[in-house]
Amino acid sequence: MKRDDFSSLRHRITITILIAYALSFLFFGFYSFFTFPEKYFLAPFRLRWSFLQALVYFITTLNPVQCTAVLLACSFTAPPVPSFRTSPGEAITKLLSSTVVVLIVFGALAIGLNEGLKPYVQANITQLRERTTVARNYFDLAGVKRSEGELRLAEAYLVFYLTMDGKNDSALEMLNDIRKRMDDADITSVTAEPRPRARLAELDAQDLLEKAEKALQAEDYYTAYYFANLAKEISPVGSTNYRFATNVTAAIQDRLSSFQAGAREIEIKSIFEVKTSAYNDLASNDVQLISRAYYTFKTLTERYPEDTEARAFYSESVAKLSTMAYFINEVEDLIAMPGLTELFFVNASSEDGSVEIVSLGTLINTDEGVYAQDIEVVSFGSDGSLLCRLSAETGKIMPGPSGGLALYMRGVDPFSERGTVLPIVVDSIDDDVCGEILPLSLSGLDFEFVSHSGRDLKSYHLNKLYNMMEAVANRGYPEDVIQAAFLARISSAFGIIILSLLALAVGWRLRSPTGRPSIGGIIFIPSFPFIAYFIIQVYEYLHRLAIGAVLIRWDYVVALIVLVVMEFLLLAASILILTTQSVKIREPG
Amino acid sequence: MLKDSFLHPVVLLLTFAVIFCAVSGTILLAQSTAVYNPIAPETPGWFQRHLAPAASSALIVSVLASLFLLFGRIQHKPGNRLLSFILPLLLSVIIVIAGFSIIIGPPGTPKRVSSGTYYPFVPKTIHSIESGLIYVDNVILPTAGGFSGDGIRLERVVRYSEGRLEYDRTAAAGLKSRGDRNPAAIIPGSTSLSQVPIVPENPIYSPMFEVPPLLRAMISEINLLDDYLLSLRAMAPESFVLAVFSISLFAMSCVVFLGLTAWPLFNALITLVLFRTIFIILRFFDSDIGREVSGLVSNQRIASLLPAFVYLGIGLLFVAINLLFVRGGSHVRSSGGGSAS
Numbered sequence: 001m002k003r004d005d006f007s008s009l010r011h012r013i014t015i016t017i018l019i020a021y022a023l024s025f026l027f028f029g030f031y032s033f034f035t036f037p038e039k040y041f042l043a044p045f046r047l048r049w050s051f052l053q054a055l056v057y058f059i060t061t062l063n064p065v066q067c068t069a070v071l072l073a074c075s076f077t078a079p080p081v082p083s084f085r086t087s088p089g090e091a092i093t094k095l096l097s098s099t100v101v102v103l104i105v106f107g108a109l110a111i112g113l114n115e116g117l118k119p120y121v122q123a124n125i126t127q128l129r130e131r132t133t134v135a136r137n138y139f140d141l142a143g144v145k146r147s148e149g150e151l152r153l154a155e156a157y158l159v160f161y162l163t164m165d166g167k168n169d170s171a172l173e174m175l176n177d178i179r180k181r182m183d184d185a186d187i188t189s190v191t192a193e194p195r196p197r198a199r200l201a202e203l204d205a206q207d208l209l210e211k212a213e214k215a216l217q218a219e220d221y222y223t224a225y226y227f228a229n230l231a232k233e234i235s236p237v238g239s240t241n242y243r244f245a246t247n248v249t250a251a252i253q254d255r256l257s258s259f260q261a262g263a264r265e266i267e268i269k270s271i272f273e274v275k276t277s278a279y280n281d282l283a284s285n286d287v288q289l290i291s292r293a294y295y296t297f298k299t300l301t302e303r304y305p306e307d308t309e310a311r312a313f314y315s316e317s318v319a320k321l322s323t324m325a326y327f328i329n330e331v332e333d334l335i336a337m338p339g340l341t342e343l344f345f346v347n348a349s350s351e352d353g354s355v356e357i358v359s360l361g362t363l364i365n366t367d368e369g370v371y372a373q374d375i376e377v378v379s380f381g382s383d384g385s386l387l388c389r390l391s392a393e394t395g396k397i398m399p400g401p402s403g404g405l406a407l408y409m410r411g412v413d414p415f416s417e418r419g420t421v422l423p424i425v426v427d428s429i430d431d432d433v434c435g436e437i438l439p440l441s442l443s444g445l446d447f448e449f450v451s452h453s454g455r456d457l458k459s460y461h462l463n464k465l466y467n468m469m470e471a472v473a474n475r476g477y478p479e480d481v482i483q484a485a486f487l488a489r490i491s492s493a494f495g496i497i498i499l500s501l502l503a504l505a506v507g508w509r510l511r512s513p514t515g516r517p518s519i520g521g522i523i524f525i526p527s528f529p530f531i532a533y534f535i536i537q538v539y540e541y542l543h544r545l546a547i548g549a550v551l552i553r554w555d556y557v558v559a560l561i562v563l564v565v566m567e568f569l570l571l572a573a574s575i576l577i578l579t580t581q582s583v584k585i586r587e588p589g
Numbered sequence: 590m591l592k593d594s595f596l597h598p599v600v601l602l603l604t605f606a607v608i609f610c611a612v613s614g615t616i617l618l619a620q621s622t623a624v625y626n627p628i629a630p631e632t633p634g635w636f637q638r639h640l641a642p643a644a645s646s647a648l649i650v651s652v653l654a655s656l657f658l659l660f661g662r663i664q665h666k667p668g669n670r671l672l673s674f675i676l677p678l679l680l681s682v683i684i685v686i687a688g689f690s691i692i693i694g695p696p697g698t699p700k701r702v703s704s705g706t707y708y709p710f711v712p713k714t715i716h717s718i719e720s721g722l723i724y725v726d727n728v729i730l731p732t733a734g735g736f737s738g739d740g741i742r743l744e745r746v747v748r749y750s751e752g753r754l755e756y757d758r759t760a761a762a763g764l765k766s767r768g769d770r771n772p773a774a775i776i777p778g779s780t781s782l783s784q785v786p787i788v789p790e791n792p793i794y795s796p797m798f799e800v801p802p803l804l805r806a807m808i809s810e811i812n813l814l815d816d817y818l819l820s821l822r823a824m825a826p827e828s829f830v831l832a833v834f835s836i837s838l839f840a841m842s843c844v845v846f847l848g849l850t851a852w853p854l855f856n857a858l859i860t861l862v863l864f865r866t867i868f869i870i871l872r873f874f875d876s877d878i879g880r881e882v883s884g885l886v887s888n889q890r891i892a893s894l895l896p897a898f899v900y901l902g903i904g905l906l907f908v909a910i911n912l913l914f915v916r917g918g919s920h921v922r923s924s925g926g927g928s929a930s
Contacts, residue, residue: 075854344715344722344749355713357724357747359754376754380726384745384758455717457796476715476724484797510853521855531858537801542615548797549622 010098013073013504017106020069021058024529028057042132042165052125059118062110063496064532067503070103071528074507076515093579099504100575107497115489119461126453130338135164137337139171146174151182204418205231205241212248222273225252225266230299275300275310282317287324287410287436293317295417324437325410326396328421330368334394339364340451343372346476348441353382357476358407358438363397363447370397372407375423377438388434392423400439407438446471457485465489483556484548487563491543494567499536501574508581593668598680600662605655605684612647612654613640622798623791629708629730641692648688649818649836650811652681656840657864664847674841674908681837686830689822696822696829708741709773709787716792720785721750723775723792743775748785757782810868817871821893828894835900839867842907848915866903871896 032050041049138157145154158175165171208231215224225248232245253266274296281293297314304310321327343360361374375392392409400406413419425434448454449472457465465486473479512518517525546566551559620639656677663673710716710725726745741761748755759778775785789795800808814836822829843863847856873879874896886892 071854075852342749342752344724346713346715346724355726355745357754359749359752361752374752378747378754378756380745380756380758386756386758389756476713478711478714478793480794481796484794507854510857512852512854514851516852518850518852518855521850521852524855524858527858531861534803538804541801541804545615545618545622545798548794549618552622552625552627552794552797 009074010102012076013070013099013102016073017066017069017102020065020072021062024061024065025054025058028054028061032057040129040132042135044165044167045128045132049125049128052121052128055121056118056125059110059113059121061529061533062113063492063499063536064529066106066110066496067499067532067536068528070500070503071507071532072525074504075511076517100501103500103504104497107493107500110496111493114492115462119459119464122459131164133338135161142171142174142178146178151178154178155182204416205235205239205245207418208234209241209244209248212245216248216252220273221252222266222270223277225249226270226274228252229267229270230303271300271304271307275313278317279313282313282320287321290317290321290324291410291412291417291420294321294412298414321412323398325408325412326369326371326394327414328394328411328419329414330396331371331373331394331411334364334366334371334373337364337366340447340453342452343447343450345442345446345450346474347377347438348379354387355380358440363451371395372397375407375409375438377434379433381429385429386427387429388425389427390423390425390434393421395423395438397440401437402439405440405442405444407440408436409438410436442475443471446475450475450477457482462486462489480548480552483559484544484551487547487551487559488540488544491547491563491567492540494571495536495539495543498567498570498574499539501571501578503532505574505578505581508578591669591672593666594672594676595668596666597659597663597668597673598676601655601659601677601680602684604658605651608654608658609644609647609651612651613644616643616646619798619800622794626708626711626791626793628711628728644692645689645819646812646815648692649685649814652684652688652837653840653864653867656681656837657860660844660847660860663844664853674844674911678837678841681841682830682834685818685833685837689818689829693819693822696826709791709793710741710743711793714793717796718785718792719788721748723748723785746775746777755782807868810872813875814868814871817896821897824893825890828890828897831894832897832900835897835904836867838904838908839900840864840904842904842911845907845911845915867900870899 029050032053033046036046036050139161142154142157142161145151145157155175155178158171158178161171162168162175208227212224212227212231215221215227228245228248231241232249235242235245278293278296278300281289281296284290293313294317297310297317300307300310301314340363341361343358343363345358346355347358348354348356356377356379359374359376360372362372364371364373372395373393375395376389377391378389379387381387390409394411395407395409397405397407409423411421413421423434423436428434442450449468453459460468465482469479469482469486472482543566547559547563550562617636617639620643621635659677663677667673708728708730710723710728712725712727715722715724724747725743726747727743729742729744731741743760744758746757746760748757757777757779761776761778772786772788772790774787777784818829818832821832843860846860846863847853849856849859874883883892883895886895
């Protein structure tokens, strides 16, 4: 064969692969465009989604497409012209060396796209889906707020929605309706709608009177005076609570004024006493006391806005409480946020046999923090006895008291002490076993691994998959499965080169003597990638089976060695098959 | 020329031996990994019990694959046209008939293994089953635990399904024979909980060894053919011989398509598609319409042979085409040895 023939074959293979890639991408582009799932994505995302999804399909099917291209390129190679200076052995060696480089380059490209670009593209698709979820949830919220008469909020939600789906008729219609209603209504009354952060502390006269009575019993007259006075102020004149509070304050005043100053002085003294008590609460590490301090300082700042000391302590109480609980208004809109779902893991297990299992319905990462919803915890001792079983609607993940992360399940209502949300203890061996703070043994990345989407091993970068091997083992998931997935990824990287070489050999062996396909054959060309896809599926399954069998019976290292040896043997075999191909001419039929 | 014709059966036999060993080995490996549990004791005699069924499943597909590969040689070295057709055909018939006799035994012997149990859980592990996730803290096997019973005992089972946790202090999982149709189930210790079917049957390693859907479909088709031949063998040995001959004739007659066009790759593809037709025809007769068609024939024995008659008819048609329309000598005129597979 002449040198030109090999060069021509190399070019032919390169061009055929590039054409096959282009056709494949075009095909998947059209396919994606016409199979756009409107259920999960907003209409304006159609083009972007189609492009990204086509990329995913394209990268996933690179191997069969490349094998088909090589097969066809070789199959349509014109009959080689024998050269007097080149023996058949030399000729095939030249054929091999001239084409193998091309195959390795394309193989490396495929591996790069699979391991580098594909996870990135998939992450982008997930992001589009999450944005759709958020937008649609805000759209629904807008509808709810409109029906509740909170037009300003409904408008804000809709404007947010329209930033993503600006041509949505029903959204535009709803927005017009809201704006019309806002114009019609008294704007000031609309703007005067109480905003959550502008709300005052919700005090309960009965509750305050109980506190006053308690303080009276403890002969803490100043504190009792403060609460009774507060109850008197918020109770309607003439009501039972009002009368009772008046009696209490009058009695205290009588008792104290006999040896002290007047009512104003008593009030100042009582405020001082309450502040001192709240400050002591704030200085403690008990979340209940800090919570009490928070409500006290909040009331004081509202009643005595000029009191800078109360304001400073109020801020401090908010800051301190935020590290030990979450405020329930933080999680009001969580439903609109996408996140990880169905997290299930072994949180802690000790050598004595006690185990703690945790499930989280969703885990949502927002600007304000990481929140978990639908929390359930089961822990049991070595004898099988249930130590604790609790559930909580919401929790916030923050740095724990003893390092690491912890799930804080106390929800503090910023306006009312009665609105505090605590985890529900379903069953417990002891009162102290079930706490409202659950120390977590997971780090940030581990949450993804134990979630529903995280259990899809195909979606990971190779290095992430490698990191996952150790991370999941301690969470109750079988390490072998991750190791097998990791080894399978290595094997498929070799596979693309091995199978391309085999395709080269088969294509060369079954090449058309005329260098052209038969007329009938042209019709069947589109079926080649499907057949190649099936063969590759079988090839990869057999690999998984062989490597998996070694892995589960022996060890990861042994499996890795077997894999590497096997791949090199297959590579050598495919090259050997290629070198045994004939370069002799066959006459056209 | 004549030497080539006599060498074809030898090559067929060797090719068959290699493919048969590879396919049987793969089936055995797949079966052993499917039931593998690191904590469970190795069942004595597992290999001996599973070897025959695996070999039986591998037999017919290995013969067909060997014939397909032999076509490359027949095209390359055609030899005597008649002998090159008849000798491999007869050998393939002999291999199947003798193979079933050696592997399965006399007609009527059941092929499938009905004995043997497996253990679907490992301790301190989360298993993924169809209805959710399940954590099992401890597994006590009947042998190791010293209790007798037909199940394994599970301790401290936590199930996560549809966003809800279920805790069961003790549960049991029925030991399961692989031949049984219904899945094994977890029997809860508490009456307030319901039984949970264990699907997939061995959830420990099932994600690792998941069979691709296309291959699974193909395996079921191969099993269908295998079962068809075995049922005929049990019913009437002569019907079985006829069916084996028909299938082999159909497969062997496909050789005519290797010279269909001047493009060998396309010819090979067409031949492969025709080989696939063997399974499609049988699947048709296994479908509702196929059963209705078979039902038109009152004689039960003839009805069961309908697929074989179809194979025979198509095979004879291809042979006729070969004799009438394909020129004598080689399928491909070769110069200097040719290069067909």
